[in-house]
Amino acid sequence: MNVFLADEQDDPLDAEPLRRLAINALEREGLPDRVDVTLMFVGLDQMTEYNERFMERTGPTDVLAFPLTQLTPGSYPEPDPGEPPLSLGDVVIAPDYVRSQATELGVRFEDELALLVVHGLLHLLGYDHLADEDAEVMETRERQLLAQVGRKRQ
Secondary structure (H helix, E strand, O other), rough: EEEEEEOOOOOOOOOOHHHHHHHHHHHHOEEEEEEEEEEEEEOHHHHHHHHHHOOOOOOOOOOEEEEEEOOOEEEEOOOOOOOOOEEEEEEOOHHHHHHHHHHOOOOOOHHHHHHHHHHHHHHOOOOOOHHHHHHHHHHHHHHHHHHHOOOOOO
16 A cells, blocks of 8 residues: 655654554555555645635635545455556645644544544545434544544544
């Protein structure tokens, strides 16, 4: 599995644990070994621009997911030998926003950041939270994946 990291913000993160978290989550979701995904960490201005341009929402947000393939949770194609890896897409996170959000929620920054990595990945894998039933499924899966690495979803 290839998890590419792009830290484009002013306050660099120790992103390696987040890369390992992403690999763990993808493995536990049953993804094939030949998968590519990008985790990108951006500043508030860049996140605001992405949120406004792609989501038509004002201001920054914590995480955006840009899937390249429409997937169904639990049903992932295996690339044939000789074909390129399955490219899932990009997860974009604004750590400054996450830090403020964690403080507001009274949770650790590292736990909130881990949650948003998993949350974004699950969006790439076809999970959603528009309907209450879908949100419950997604939140349960987030809790399970985070618990496996010693983290909690608040």
